[in-house]
Amino acid sequence: MSVTEGTVPFRGHRTWYRVVGARRSGGRPPLLVVNGGPGCSHDYLDDLALLPEETGRPVVFYDQLGCGRSDHPDDPSLWTLDTFVGELAAVRETLRLDPVHLLGHSWGSQLALEYVLARPQGLMSLVLGGPIASAPAYQAETRRLKESLPAGVREVLDRHEAAGTTDDPEYQEACLAFYARHLCRLDPWPPHLVRSFTGMNRDVYETLWGGSEWNLTGSLKDWDVTARLGEIDLPVLVTSGRHDVVTPALVGELVEAVPDARWTLFEQSSHLPSAEEPERYRRVVGAFLAEVEAVAEADGGSRAAA
Template identity: 85%
Template sequence: MSVTEGTVPFRGHRTWYRVVGARTPGGQVPLLVVNGGPGCPHDYLDDLAGLTRETGRPVVFYDQLGCGRSDHPDDPSLWTLDTFVDELAAVREALHLDPVHLLGHSWGSQLALEYVLTRPPGLLSLVLAGPVADAPAYQAETLRLKESLPAAVREVLDRHEAAGTTDDPEYQDAALAFYARYLCRLDPWPPHLVRSFTSINREVYEALWGGAEWNLTGSLKDWDVTARLGEIDLPVLVTSGRHDVATPALVRDLVEAVPGAAWVLFEESSHMPSAEEPEHYRRVVGAFLAEVEADAGSRSRAAA
């Protein structure tokens, strides 16, 4: 299985990418993966490379600016939604990903939605994994989930949030109780998830999001594209976990707003079904991508 790595120039910096699998004329259309965060490298989604082994489909990963193997510029003005939407477009253009399937997970679903709503040509389908379309609604749900934590854990979280000391190690340790329930329920966490989680650029995360999943203080705290979801005219697959921080209630609202969207709920997973149920997850995503391409081929033949 071939693997190609390199960098794409972006705003005077370098964005690192990895292409798993060979792209061949007339072969399967690549899947471009946009990972979550913000400020988190792509490693936790490495299980998706299994699509290449199992089906031959090329899978493209990249680390967003400010994290992982990409450049880490010391420039707070870069940490905006527009920067990362533009970066996604730059990666796609530099790697000639036309046509392409797009998969966005968590924060990556926000990037994917913003990008898709610009109506770029050459997109065959969209996979929204553990998605967010309405940040205030997401915060309300995560606050509800936070209330399920033991009282002693909540006390630590509340005390540091009130004091504005969410960078304190005590706060970060207490937050792990939430993440173990609603982010990834595997015990222990797999190494590729640990690599991502322990490498988060907190400056990027806090600028865009805030102190924690339920503590939105960054520039995205009021972000909401719900009213525009009806504009999406691509085949869309939505995936999430039964115990997901992106709760079934939130995801149901999104699915109902996207014309023709399909939804698969992974019963044994929280926010990371690609790692918690990797074989099942790849089967679902792989079948969806193959069906989209088969339908596109049928339409092309009919038009001819």
């Protein structure tokens, strides 16, 4: 399987990318993957790198600025939603991904939604994994999930949050109890998830999001595109886990609001069905992309050309 790596120039810095699978004239349109975080590398989504072998479709990954193999500029003014939406557009333009399918997971779903709502040309479909449409609604649900943790764990979390000592190892250890339930239920975590998690750029995460999943203090704490979901004019596949930090209640509301959306709920997964149920996840995504293309071909051309 061919693999091409390189960098895209962006705002005076370099964004690293990897293309898995050969891009051929007349071949299947690629899938551009936008990972979550904020502040994480793409590594935890590496199970999707098997899609080219299974479906003949190239998959494009990139590490967002400040993360992974991309440049890590010491410039806090860069950590804005506008930066990362612009970076997504730059990756797509530089690599000439047209037409293309777009997959955004978690924070990446927020970037994907912002990008799609600007109505760019050439998109064939949108896949949203563990999607967030409203930061306030998400915080309310994560606080509810936090309350279901054992009392001893909650006491540690509450004590350190009140004292402002969330960088204490005891607090970080307590957070792992939440992540083990609602981020990834595999034990142990797979190495590619560990790489993303341990390599997180906390400055990016805390500037945009905040101190924790249930304590949003960053610039996105009031972000909400719920009222605009009806504007999405693409076939949309939504995926999430039964035990997801983005709860079925939140996902159901999003699916109801998007005109052409379908939802696959992975019963054995939390936030990462791509890693927790990888074979089924790739089958579901691959089948959706193929169906979108078959409909477009039957209509005499891709919807992306509309």
